[in-house]
Every structure is written in C-alpha cells, then in structure tokens.
Amino acid sequence: MGEIRNAERTRKLILNAAKEEFFEKGYTGARIESIAKRAGINKQLIYHYFQGKEELINKTLEESATSFPSHFVLPANPVDIAEFRFKVNQEYLMDFLKFTAWEAIETQPNHLKGEEQRKKILDSYNKDMQSKQEMGLVPKELDPTLLTLMISSLTIYPLLYKDVTQMITGYNPDEQEFKEKWAQFLRLVSKRIFKEIENK
Numbered sequence: 001m002g003e004i005r006n007a008e009r010t011r012k013l014i015l016n017a018a019k020e021e022f023f024e025k026g027y028t029g030a031r032i033e034s035i036a037k038r039a040g041i042n043k044q045l046i047y048h049y050f051q052g053k054e055e056l057i058n059k060t061l062e063e064s065a066t067s068f069p070s071h072f073v074l075p076a077n078p079v080d081i082a083e084f085r086f087k088v089n090q091e092y093l094m095d096f097l098k099f100t101a102w103e104a105i106e107t108q109p110n111h112l113k114g115e116e117q118r119k120k121i122l123d124s125y126n127k128d129m130q131s132k133q134e135m136g137l138v139p140k141e142l143d144p145t146l147l148t149l150m151i152s153s154l155t156i157y158p159l160l161y162k163d164v165t166q167m168i169t170g171y172n173p174d175e176q177e178f179k180e181k182w183a184q185f186l187r188l189v190s191k192r193i194f195k196e197i198e199n200k
Contacts, residue, residue, distance in 0.1 A: 011049050013039045015063060018056045023095045026102025027057055062117075064096050074125065078132045078194035082186040086155040090179065094159065101160050122148065137195045147193075154189075158182055 017038035021030045032053060036043040050056050075084050089097060129144035138144065158165045162173045171178035 007049075010041070010045065013041065014046055014049055014056075015059060018060045019064065019095070022057055022060055022102075023099040026099070026106050027053070028106045029102075030057075032056075061115075064099075074128050077197050078129070078137050079187065079190045079196045081128075082151045082154055082190050083183045085151060086159075086179075086183055086186055089155050089159055097156055097160055100156075122152075125151075132194075137197065139193070142193070154186060 014035065017035045020038055021035045030053065032046055033043055036046055050059065072088055074081055125148045126145050129138060129147050132138045133140065133144055138147065158173050165173045169178070171181065
C-alpha cells in the first residue's frame with residue numbers, strides 16, 4: 001500500500017513540475033532534464049512513469065482541462081459575462097493561458113488530450129450565448145460564436161500581452177487599478193450590446 005502511495009506521490013510530483021515547465025516555456029522549450037530538476041528527482045525516474053515529453057504534455061493538459069473551474073456557471077445576465085470571465089481568467093487560469101500563447105506559435109504533438117475538454121467548455125459558451133439570443137437578450141444579427149470569440153479576446157489579451165497593454169493604456173495590467181478599469185469597461189461595452197434581465 002505504501003509503495004502505491006509513493007508511486008502516486010512521485011507521479012503527481014512529476015506532473016506538477018511538468019506543468020510549471022510546459023506553461024512557462026511551451027512544448028518546444030520544455031526539457032525533461034528541467035522537469036526532473038524542478039521535481040527534485042532523477043531524470044530516469046520520469047521515464048519509469050512516462051514514455052517521454054509527448055505523453056507528459058498530454059497528461060499535463062488532460063489534468064489542467066479537468067481542473068478548469070467547471071463549477072462556475074456563466075451569469076444569467078449576458079451583461080455580466082465578459083467581466084465574469086475576465087475575473088475567472090485572472091484568478092484561476094493564468095498559467096494555462098500562458099501555455100495557449102506558446103501553443104499558438106509552436107508546432108504541437110497531434111491529438112493533444114486536453115483539446116477535447118477545452119472544446120467542450122468553449123462549445124458551452126457558444127450554446128449559452130445562443131440560448132440568450134433565443135431569449136431576446138442578444139441581438140439577432142450578431143453571431144453567437146463570434147460574440148464568444150470577442151469575449152474570449154477581450155478577457156484574455158490584456159492579461160497575456162502585458163507590454164502591449166501597458167504601451168496602449170499606460171497601465172500595468174498586473175495592477176489592481178487596471179483590473180478594475182478593464183472590468184468596468186467590459187461591463188459598459190456589454191451594456192451597449194446586450195439586454196439585461198429585468199429584476200422582478
């Protein structure tokens with residue numbers, strides 16, 4: 001029993017180190033040696049548990065995708081969605097979002113396992129927007145999928161491209177002042193696009 005627990009602990013240690021390495025350096029820049037060093041173990045021990053870098057990235061993404069804050073339900077009011085997603089991204093998804101930036105510019109292994117779960121989450125955003133459109137809260141002439149893409153861009157870009165954000169706005173996006181201003185801006189823009197649910 002103790003051996004099983006130790007194996008599970010070692011495996012988890014390796015996956016945590018792999019997550020740090022991949023999310024910081026991307027798939028191409030990540031090194032098995034660096035993962036071993038982060039985990040404080042011998043490099044050969046990694047190959048005892050995983051076949052190599054491709055299996056490690058798949059397991060890392062699989063774990064990350066299943067640990068997405070899926071218990072967070074999108075707000076009923078479409079006016080609240082962009083601000084809500086911006087806060088969730090800041091508080092829970094920053095490391096993963098950094099990896100997606102690497103993913104955009106690198107060649108990745110085919111069939112990454114986390115992709116299916118991520119697509120499921122994004123599809124749920126599309127369906128939510130479509131249902132709000134059917135309720136008359138979203139203008140009929142606006143494509144729900146393009147609205148989802150727009151909100152994704154507005155709630156991710158300033159957090160990932162900090163230098164550009166600072167050059168354009170003069171604000172450091174890590175500072176609370178910027179976060180509050182941007183959240184307020186997202187709400188104002190959303191009010192121009194969507195109808196709010198009236199409180200009864």
